[in-house]
Amino acid sequence: MLNILVCVKQVPDVNLVKIDPVTGSLIRKGVPAILNPLDANALEAAVQTKEQYGGTVTCITMGPDQAAEALRECLAAGADKAILLSDRAFANADTLATSYVITSAAKLFGSFDLIFCGKESLDGATGQMGSQLAERFDASQLSSMSLLLAVDEAGKTVTAERELEKGVETAEAKLPCLFTVEKTNYRPRIPNLKSWKASRTAEITTLNSLSIPGLDPAQIGDPGSPTKVPRTYPPVVGESGHMIDEGSTEKNVDTLFELIADVL
């Protein structure tokens, strides 16, 4: 029986975030929070693995209370258990602090054989979490995993395909192993009505900084984060280019070809 963990993040749908034209700040109000799209692929890979080999799929997220919604989405799509790590003290965490909180909490729920992550999040998008979680779980890591081929529970190994820059690698790794999942072969399933309904009232284990024994306050949230974001600014854009407006598409295109003649 495999003990499987899936790490998921709730993210703002960045495509819908607007910038206040006057203040230049982000308008987050009314922007829906969604399950990080690539995490749905990671979950699907985990659930398929459970269906083939037996086991439990636990989803874990660190985020605000609303992130429970992302966990319910995972429960509807085949996860068995859900853990929410929520505390003001976790805020402003970089990947080092986030990975610390997640692994410290996950260890309370046993040792995991396989850990599935998305390749990157929609908002922070560092893509660093997989490596740092693997480090803290003392697990092997197979990034860009596109197809899990076999789990050998007795031999404590897993084989999988990885999509690399120039081809597909087949690799073997010792358990425990952490994957970051490619979406190629793991299209998320659509939950049926029954599982969706069950997910609405399912129990979500919620932990804060005090309910994780031994958690070092110096390693969480802002104090535990060596990377900082001292400032943000709107992208600098230049003056508009030369707009071609000759009255008709035909004339515009003729003019364009004259203008780019020396480049061609």
Next chain:
Amino acid sequence: MNKNDYRDMWVFIEHDGETIQPVSLELCCEIRKIADAAGEKLVAVVVGTLPESETEKLMETGVDVILRVSGTGYGYFNVDAYANLFTVLCRKYLPTAVFVGGTINGRDFAPRFACRLPTGCTSDATELVWDPKTTDIEFIEPAVGGKMMAVITVPVMRPQVGTIRPGTFKYVPTGKRPCSVIEETVDFPEAEIRTRVLDFKADDFDESLNIADADVIVCVGNAVKVDSLPKYRELAALLGGKLGCTRPVFDRGVLPFKLVIGQSGVVVKPKLYLSFGVSGAVNHVTGMQDSGCIVAVNKDPDAAIFKYCDYGIVGDMDEVCEQMLRHLRR
């Protein structure tokens, strides 16, 4: 931790025994400037041996020191040996910064040794600035889908670890400087490597998917209709160029990832870049802004892409494309 105990900026030289990955040389060129600003040395970390011609190329970027590592465990790339190596080296030599090319391998081991040290790690900066007041490096990158630029720093911890995507910086070697070599041996027990490569199938080589060096690129954006794709392929072909796209076109499953131009895709610098139905998000623009001539076609006169282009046409993309085809066939 006392920041003043740390010196010199490192670049990891990724290679396959024959050639150095271009991104490693690009990084040497860029970090040369930052190291000069900071008055520190540029150190190239080379694991294993390089052909002389490649070492020569490396020295042309102006490295002050080559830190040459030998030992067991590096026969094929594996995270275990490389994460251990950089933990050991950083603890011994105390560099201020370690830069690693944002290849799959680099993105695997860099955050891992940063976590073990521990220190801060950033990825995908598109601009680096050394701040003389704080002596920190500012890692600047597009955030929130390109609507903002974020400045990331590691103000207290050292080294500052960063992975940088291939093509982000230019390969402009500034010439040899006096260069010393430090030899190091760090053995990693092969039995402790937890991953093994069983097989590798190279992708069928498809020249049309190799857009990084194309002279002309026709880039289609999210507005492209699947039925219209052949038109844009034809336009690209008639101009002697290749087709590229924005990320949503890949997300929709219309074109392969290798054609995605931008922060998370390929960085391109063609002589002529023509975009159709591309809005101009910074995530995309960082991948094409160094093109020689940028032409944008968009039906929205306020589209951000017009701020980055040399020539713009407001209009329906298919209509303009068809007219261009007619013009070229004439």
